[in-house]
Amino acid sequence: MKSATLPPDEAERIAMLHALGLLDTDPEPVFDRITQLVALTLNVPIALISLVDTDRQWFKSRIGVEAEESPRDVAFCAHAILQTKPMVVNDALLDERFADNPMVLQFPNIRFYAGIPIRTTAGYALGTLCAIDAQPRELSKHEMEILTCLADLVSKEIRLREALALTESHLKLSQTVLHASEARFRTIFEKAAIGIALVAPDGGWLSVNEELCRFLGYRQDELHLLSFRDITYPDDLPADLDLLKQLAEDKIDRYKIEKRYIRKDGELRWASLSVTKQINLRGELEYFVSIVKDIHDRKVAEQALNELQHELENRVAQRTFELNKSNEMLSFAMAKQTLAAQELKERELEISMVIENANDAYVSINQSGIITAWNRQAEITFGWSAREAIGQRLDQVIIPPHMQQAHLNGMQRHMDTGEAVVLGKRLELEAKHKDGHIVPVEVRISKIEVHGKHIFSAFLTDISERKHLQSLLEKEAKHDVLTGLPNRRAFTEALPLALARADRTQQWMALMFIDLDGFKQINDELGHDAGDMLLREIANRLNSATRQTDTVARFAGDEFVVLLENMPEKQHAEGVAQKILTLLRDPVMLGGEPRQISCSLGLAYYAPNSHVQPDMLLKEADNAMYEAKRSGKNQIRISA
Numbered sequence: 001m002k003s004a005t006l007p008p009d010e011a012e013r014i015a016m017l018h019a020l021g022l023l024d025t026d027p028e029p030v031f032d033r034i035t036q037l038v039a040l041t042l043n044v045p046i047a048l049i050s051l052v053d054t055d056r057q058w059f060k061s062r063i064g065v066e067a068e069e070s071p072r073d074v075a076f077c078a079h080a081i082l083q084t085k086p087m088v089v090n091d092a093l094l095d096e097r098f099a100d101n102p103m104v105l106q107f108p109n110i111r112f113y114a115g116i117p118i119r120t121t122a123g124y125a126l127g128t129l130c131a132i133d134a135q136p137r138e139l140s141k142h143e144m145e146i147l148t149c150l151a152d153l154v155s156k157e158i159r160l161r162e163a164l165a166l167t168e169s170h171l172k173l174s175q176t177v178l179h180a181s182e183a184r185f186r187t188i189f190e191k192a193a194i195g196i197a198l199v200a201p202d203g204g205w206l207s208v209n210e211e212l213c214r215f216l217g218y219r220q221d222e223l224h225l226l227s228f229r230d231i232t233y234p235d236d237l238p239a240d241l242d243l244l245k246q247l248a249e250d251k252i253d254r255y256k257i258e259k260r261y262i263r264k265d266g267e268l269r270w271a272s273l274s275v276t277k278q279i280n281l282r283g284e285l286e287y288f289v290s291i292v293k294d295i296h297d298r299k300v301a302e303q304a305l306n307e308l309q310h311e312l313e314n315r316v317a318q319r320t321f322e323l324n325k326s327n328e329m330l331s332f333a334m335a336k337q338t339l340a341a342q343e344l345k346e347r348e349l350e351i352s353m354v355i356e357n358a359n360d361a362y363v364s365i366n367q368s369g370i371i372t373a374w375n376r377q378a379e380i381t382f383g384w385s386a387r388e389a390i391g392q393r394l395d396q397v398i399i400p401p402h403m404q405q406a407h408l409n410g411m412q413r414h415m416d417t418g419e420a421v422v423l424g425k426r427l428e429l430e431a432k433h434k435d436g437h438i439v440p441v442e443v444r445i446s447k448i449e450v451h452g453k454h455i456f457s458a459f460l461t462d463i464s465e466r467k468h469l470q471s472l473l474e475k476e477a478k479h480d481v482l483t484g485l486p487n488r489r490a491f492t493e494a495l496p497l498a499l500a501r502a503d504r505t506q507q508w509m510a511l512m513f514i515d516l517d518g519f520k521q522i523n524d525e526l527g528h529d530a531g532d533m534l535l536r537e538i539a540n541r542l543n544s545a546t547r548q549t550d551t552v553a554r555f556a557g558d559e560f561v562v563l564l565e566n567m568p569e570k571q572h573a574e575g576v577a578q579k580i581l582t583l584l585r586d587p588v589m590l591g592g593e594p595r596q597i598s599c600s601l602g603l604a605y606y607a608p609n610s611h612v613q614p615d616m617l618l619k620e621a622d623n624a625m626y627e628a629k630r631s632g633k634n635q636i637r638i639s640a
Ligand SMILES: Nc1nc2c(ncn2[C@@H]2O[C@H](COP(=O)(O)OP(=O)(O)OP(=O)(O)O)[C@@H](O)[C@H]2O)c(=O)[nH]1
Pocket: 482, 515, 516, 517, 518, 519, 520, 521, 523, 527, 528, 529, 530, 531, 532, 535, 556, 557, 558, 629
C-alpha cells in the first residue's frame, strides 16, 4: 500500500479547511442531497463528501458508511486531492497503491473508487466528492459528467462558505480594529496633553477632554453649558467664525488660527486652534474636531520678543539716525577739512610765493644751523644762489668772522637751555656778502616747532641804503650845509665830551667865539651868494688855522666857534687866536674885487677839573667876543 504524499500547499490548505468551520459539524441537507444524488445516479452503495484533515478524513456527508471519519494514511481521498483531474480506480485489487489497503481488504471492501477534488476559490483541494462500490466497475462518460457536476456543486457551496467565513473574519477583524481604534481614540482624547473638543455644528460642545478643561479653567459640566463663542476673546471671534463657515461649506478642509480664550478666572490665554470636520457615512457634517494647543507662554515670549525687537529696531533707527547725523557731520567736517587743507595748501603756496618774491631776504635754518630755505631776495642780498646756500652752515655763509663765535654760542645756549635772546626782536646786524663785503641788515628771527624739531627763520632786510641815508641825515643834522662844518647842535654835543677829555688828560682847553665884523654889509652890497661864499672861505681858513684834533663849528649866521684841545699851556690858544684874526683879515675875492673882512674873537679857557659847565664856558667866550665888538671889533678879548 502506498500512502498519499502531502500536497505542496498543505499548510495553507489545512488552515483554510479549519477556517471554514466545516469539520465536526452537523450534517447539512445541502451536502446530503448531493451524496444522495451520487448514490442514486451512479448506483453506488457509498457516496461521501470527505474532507482531508491533517491525520484523518472526516465525512461532511456520508451515504453507506457509519463512521464519521477514517485515518488519512489509508484514505483514497488523500490520493484524489493530489490530482487535478478526477481519480477513478476501477478495481482496487489491481492497483498497487490500494491492493493491500485495509479499506480494500476489510470493510467496506472498496473495489471501485471515483473521487473528484473539491477546491476553494484559491484552488486548495479540501477533500473530495466520491462514489465507492464494493464491486469493480467502470464509470461511463455520462456518469462521470454527473459526478463532476455534483462535485462542482459541492465546490460552489464550499466557496460560499469560504466567502462567508472570509466576511465574518473581516468583520471580526474590523470590529477588533474598530474597538482598538475607539479605545485608542478615547485614551488619546482623554489623556492627550493637548486640548481636544468635538464641537457640534451649532457650536455646542459634544465632548471636551481634560486638558481643554484644565486650559480653560472650567469643569466639563460647566463647559458644556457654554459654546466656544462664549469663551473666545471678542476681537478674535470674527476670524474664527469666518473660517468655521468656510469649513462647514466645504470651501476648506481644515483651518488653523491663533486666538485668545477667556478662562473662567477671566484671564486671557493664547492658543493655537486647529479645526477639522467629521463627516458621517451619509456625507453629512457630524461634528468639528478642535485641537487647542496652549501657546500662551510662547505668545507672551513672542510679544516680549516683539517688544524687544521693536525697541531694538527703534534703538537701531535712533542709532542709525545718530550715525547718519554723525556721518553728515563727519562728511561736513571732512569737506571742511578738505577745504581747509586746500586753503592751507593755497596758503602755503601763497606764503612760499610771498616768501620767494619778498623784498626781504628770507633764510631759515634747522637746529643744527644748516640753511633750509633761501629765497630770491637772499640770493640778491648775499650773492649766494639758493642751490649754493641750502645745506650749508649759516655761520659759514653770511655771518662775518667776528660774529661767528657769538652765533655758535647762541645756538648752543638755546639747545642747552631753550634760552634765545635774539628771538622776536628787531635787530640790526652785519651780514657778509659772498664777495666778502659787509651788508648791514635788519633781522627778525622766529622759531617754529615742526614735528618736535625747531626751525629758525628770519627775514633780513638789507639796510645799507637806510644806513647810508641815516648817516647822511645825521651828518646833515650835525653839520652846516653851507660850510660843511659841524653845526651848533654837533658842537653842543661835542663840548661836554671835550671837557671830560680835558679832565682825563689834564690838558688845558680853549674855546673861541668868533663873529664876523660887517658881514651884513657884504650881503647887502654883494648879495647873499657872495655872503655864502665868504662864509665858506672863512670856514676853510679856520680849518687851516687849527689842528686835526681841534674842532671848528659854525654856530649861527656869521658866528663860528673853535675848540682847542690838548694844550700843554694856555698861552698856546692866544697864539692860535691871533693867527685866526690875522688869517681872516686877508682880502677875499668877492663880486670880482678883493674885500677885506675882520672878526671879533672871544676866548675862554678851561682848566682841567675846573668843572666849569659847557654853557658857562660858551657864555664866557660869547661875552668875551661881545667885549671885543664893543671895543671896536677886529680884536681878541680873553675871558677873565
Ligand atoms: N649870506 C649869508 N648871510 C647870512 C647868513 N646867516 C646870516 N647872515 C647874515 O649875516 C648878518 C649878520 O648880522 P650882524 O652880525 O648883525 O651883522 P654885522 O654886519 O656883522 O654886524 P656886526 O657883527 O656888529 O659887525 C645878517 O645880515 C644875516 O642876514 C648866511 O648863511 N649867508
